[in-house]
Amino acid sequence: MPTIIPLLEKIRNNLAIRIGPRPNAAAETGAIKPRYRVAFLTGCIQDEIFRGVNADTVSVLARNGCEVIIPEHQKCCGALHAHVGERELARQLARTNIAAFEATGADFYIMNASGCGATLKEYAHLLHDDPKYAQRAATFVAKLRDFAEFLVEVGFEPPAGRIEARVTYQDACHMKHGQKVFVQPRVLLKSIPGLELVEMKDSDWCCGSAGIYNVVQPVMANEILSWKVENVSNTGASILVASNPGCAIQIGFGMRQSGRPLEILHIAEILERSYRLAEEEPA
Incomplete structure (x- = not known):
């Protein structure tokens, strides 16, 4: 303890x-x-x-x-x-x-x-x-x-607001391996005008969070996290999209500790940002 x-x-x-x-x-x-x-x-x-x-x-x-x-x-x-x-x-x-x-x-x-x-x-x-x-x-x-x-x-309305940013996506273990959902988030991200989606190496490798693994096994969890931090950094992305709060907390912590913070968003947040940007544009 x-x-x-x-x-x-x-x-x-x-x-x-x-x-x-x-x-x-x-x-x-x-x-x-x-x-x-x-x-x-x-x-x-x-x-x-x-x-x-x-x-x-x-x-x-x-x-x-x-x-x-x-x-x-x-x-x-x-x-x-x-x-x-x-x-x-x-x-x-x-x-x-x-x-x-x-x-x-x-x-x-x-x-x-x-x-x-x-x-x-x-x-x-x-x-x-x-x-x-x-x-x-x-x-x-x-x-x-x-x-x-x-x-x-069911089909969605493509957002129209431009987001000029390089974005990478974290395949949460429970998302890709548990639910077999990995194509759909990329379809949504690619629908956002201006967004450049860059795949990170080993995007479906665990970040070290794994439920409470980073609490009960912090040494090994931090070792796993270090690999993820390097892979995220190598994409040059300014935004990481993650579908799981555990991933968002763990990777965000690792990026800040390494002195390489970046914005971490859920896919709903970046979609809503694009929708709102379109609404704010002058007619």
């Missing part, structure tokens, strides 16, 4: 926290008749530390014809509980979330944090021997989509 406390202090002192008001789904749906009714999982870390990501997620969904519902009784997805072997607690959380999302009557269930998404998509396996919830879990999983996955699947 003595090696963990200094790391936690470093994370706290170096974390660029982006906290804003929680998104108001009803206010963000807009006047356009919605194409889809979607229920949005706000997450734990995402909601507390990266609340602006959630607000931009809701805004982008609304811009693309979605009525966005935020289930009132949603809970933690159960990822960390499942990771440390607390499977029964994870099952309890899964049952609560399934019931909360069913109550919305939504066409799709959307999440924007890849770690949460990978766990949510395992609910059918987690509850496969539960006679009351097995089928409900399978139906729940069938409606689940990552934010980027959903937009590319």
Whole structure:
């Protein structure tokens, strides 16, 4: 434990926290008749530390014809509980979330944090021997989509605001290897005018965050992080796009520690930035 406390202090002192008001789904749906009714999982870390990501997620969904519902009784997805072997607690959380999302009557269930998404998509396996919830879990999983996955699947309005920047993309482990989602984020990024997408070496290698790995195994996590920092730096990018809060925290920490800070955004944030820039341009 003595090696963990200094790391936690470093994370706290170096974390660029982006906290804003929680998104108001009803206010963000807009006047356009919605194409889809979607229920949005706000997450734990995402909601507390990266609340602006959630607000931009809701805004982008609304811009693309979605009525966005935020289930009132949603809970933690159960990822960390499942990771440390607390499977029964994870099952309890899964049952609560399934019931909360069913109550919305939504066409799709959307999440924007890849770690949460990978766990949510395992609910059918987690509850496969539960006679009351097995089928409900399978139906729940069938409606689940990552934010980027959903937009590319149903079709999206390409943003028109120019972002003149070199951008690289971090393939979160839970996104690429867990959910098999890696083409869709690149489709969205390439749709932004002016943006130059530069692939980093080993973009799908772990950054060292890995749930709580960087807390319980800080020495090895920092070694892994050092490889990622070099690969990010070698792209010459001024913006890194990451789909998972753990990656954003870990890589941001590593880049600042190395004296090479850069802007780290979620894909919803950079899309919303482009949409807003287009609105600000003179007619």
